[in-house]
Amino acid sequence: MISKSVLLILIGSALVTWIPRITPFILGKMVKFPAIVTRFLEYLPLSILCALLLETVFSAKTGTIPTPKWDVVLALIPTVITAVWLKDLMKTVIVGIVAMALVRLVI
Amino acid sequence: MEEVQTDEGYTTFHDGIKSCLPTVLGYLGIGFSFGIVGINSHLNLFEITLMSAIVYGGSSQFVMCGLLLANTSITGIVMTVFLVNLRHLLMSMTASPHFREESLLSNISIGSLLTDESFAVFSTTVAQEKHFSLRWMEGLNVTAYITWIVATFLGGLVGNFISNPEQFGLDFALTAMFAGLFLTQFEWELSKSMKKSISVVLTVTISLIILLYFFSSSVAVIISALLGCFVGGLLHDK
Structure with a gap:
């Protein structure tokens, strides 16, 4: 049903993912983070969402200059318009998927 | 801190499910793609569903499939997954102070299920200065978690018939979701x-x-x- 090496990989990966996820929640129960840390982290949501979005746009390989993935850029145009105009995440995702399917059909 | 009255729409578990709904389609698209990619990376249905249940990190799971196909060593894969998912540390540090008053077990459960998307929904709620309850956060997290596992399973079921989810644009659900979540957060920050x-x-x-x-x-x-x-x-x- 499951090979031993896959099981080891899954357990190892689960642990290294879980520990950073829960550690701040455990520490946060015991100590209060310094005000300066909280002040800087106030900008994390905006920063990390911006970074995660751009990460999916650029095709990157260490040592080479990152270039935009043009199919992603093209599909992003109607997606962003929908997001700004309708302010509805579900419709944004639908428009995005359809736009990307069309872009790949043409390119 | 004294008990704060929660705002309407951010109180019950059911409210949390509702707050998660806009992101559900994104999870379905990405989870479904992952299921297909997983099966085509020679993993079986049980293995991919288990992976979604215990690793629960979208991009890292796609990376794992690539590394498995490339015959990377166990340590190599685990170390890569660690790096890919390390950003959760920052998100947990940002979110955890809001749950200080809750029990240790509740804190661990919220941290365990924190994702980019649930963190984004949570952060927009904070930016809007809404008061939310622990139950709301649990509803948000658990809905996302179940959706992710179900979507993986369904993708895995059709994985033998489809090898390339990209032709349907499904992989773009991730970019589209990040774009929508980013723009929502950006709009609130711009107004401030x-x-x-x-x-x-x-x-x-x-x-x-x-x-x-x-x-x-x-x-x-x-x-x-x-x-x-x-x-x-x-x-x-x-």
């Missing part, structure tokens, strides 16, 4: 301070493009997000 939010976004954009040359993309994301926080924090009182 235009100069600060634009400075933060420019910092992240420029630094990420430069960092992608030197580091793996997961490390570049973490460093550029920290630089964004740094610039935002410096401009804080001006």
